[in-house]
Amino acid sequence: MQKILFGLLIFGFNYCAASTVTINQNANTFLVTAATGAFGECICNSIAEKGYDLIITGRNQKKLDELQKRLKSQHPLVSVQSLIIDFSDTLTIHLAAKKLERKSISGIVLIGPRPVLTKDGIPTKEEWSQVFLETFINPLEVISAFSPFIKENASIIVISGNSSKNYLPGYPNTNVIRLAWSGEIKNLAHYFGKRKIRVNAISPGPILTQFHIDRIKEKAFSNNISFEEQAAKNASSIPLGAYGKPDDVANLVLFLLSSKSAHLNGINIVLDGGESLAY
Numbered sequence: 001m002q003k004i005l006f007g008l009l010i011f012g013f014n015y016c017a018a019s020t021v022t023i024n025q026n027a028n029t030f031l032v033t034a035a036t037g038a039f040g041e042c043i044c045n046s047i048a049e050k051g052y053d054l055i056i057t058g059r060n061q062k063k064l065d066e067l068q069k070r071l072k073s074q075h076p077l078v079s080v081q082s083l084i085i086d087f088s089d090t091l092t093i094h095l096a097a098k099k100l101e102r103k104s105i106s107g108i109v110l111i112g113p114r115p116v117l118t119k120d121g122i123p124t125k126e127e128w129s130q131v132f133l134e135t136f137i138n139p140l141e142v143i144s145a146f147s148p149f150i151k152e153n154a155s156i157i158v159i160s161g162n163s164s165k166n167y168l169p170g171y172p173n174t175n176v177i178r179l180a181w182s183g184e185i186k187n188l189a190h191y192f193g194k195r196k197i198r199v200n201a202i203s204p205g206p207i208l209t210q211f212h213i214d215r216i217k218e219k220a221f222s223n224n225i226s227f228e229e230q231a232a233k234n235a236s237s238i239p240l241g242a243y244g245k246p247d248d249v250a251n252l253v254l255f256l257l258s259s260k261s262a263h264l265n266g267i268n269i270v271l272d273g274g275e276s277l278a279y
């Protein structure tokens with residue numbers, strides 16, 4: 001019985017509950033990048049749940065079409081425009097900005113690809129160039145290209161990672177990308193402050209998405225223990241003793257998009273169940 005309950009907790013991660021936070025009533029269209037990923041879809045669902053329109057972007061047209069269909073079937077009154085943005089190709093960003101139907105955006109949720117760099121030693125300059133381009137330079141280019149369409153009082157949220165706060169032995173080198181965003185949101189907060197646009201980052205710790213489920217499964221197999229035992233072992237350094245859920249990320253996103261966070265600006269919020277050791 002205990003095992004079934006644990007299983008339900010673990011595999012219930014896909015469920016995105018409705019939130020009670022009300023987004024600025026004058027605001028109605030939100031852009032979400034890398035929308036086809038685990039965070040992206042959960043965040044899109046939470047925004048659509050509130051009745052707001054969406055611009056979803058991704059690199060794969062088929063996945064975008066499927067996501068658009070799912071969103072439209074669950075939220076028939078919501079308008080969803082899909083645009084191709086591939087972070088490895090700057091041109092797609094400028095083409096997407098040209099194809100924008102609604103010229104007024106109330107918020108951007110900037111999700112970048114997972115940075116992947118060698119964990120062993122110093123990455124080559126080619127690796128650095130590629131990863132910086134895809135996870136920092138081009139995501140920033142999205143903000144720049146869509147900047148003319150961002151409304152006053154809008155909110156920009158960058159999804160980062162908790163190695164922005166702590167050195168994590170499992171995430172060497174990619175912490176540099178996370179730190180780059182911690183610096184950049186301060187620049188952006190000053191730059192956009194004149195237009196009353198806020199810029200904040202969310203740095204999640206491990207969230208139980210397919211990526212982590214696969215890692216837990218692999219480790220459980222090599223340690224010859226159950227998935228549940230391995231998940232509990234991995235989460236033992238988290239004071240709350242559990243992985244976060246995509247819903248936890250989406251709820252914080254809704255709060256940061258809403259006027260309830262009107263005076264929060266230029267901060268990097270760690271969302272990790274208390275795992276961070278940083279003050």
Ligand SMILES: NC(=O)c1ccc[n+]([C@@H]2O[C@H](COP(=O)([O-])OP(=O)(O)OC[C@H]3O[C@@H](n4cnc5c(N)ncnc54)[C@H](OP(=O)(O)O)[C@@H]3O)[C@@H](O)[C@H]2O)c1
Nearest residue numbers: 034036037038039059060086087088112113114161206207
């Ligand atoms: N899950 C966690 O526990 C966790 C914790 C901290 C930080 N994060 C960070 O949060 C972000 C999203 O995580 P996730 O769990 O949602 O990851 P995910 O499910 O693996 O989704 C990744 C998304 O990035 C897209 N993508 C990859 N390369 C791209 C490119 N060149 N251009 C455009 N889109 C690209 C993927 O598109 P396709 O669908 O076409 O492949 C997919 O939509 C990542 O940066 C991740 O490192 C995640």
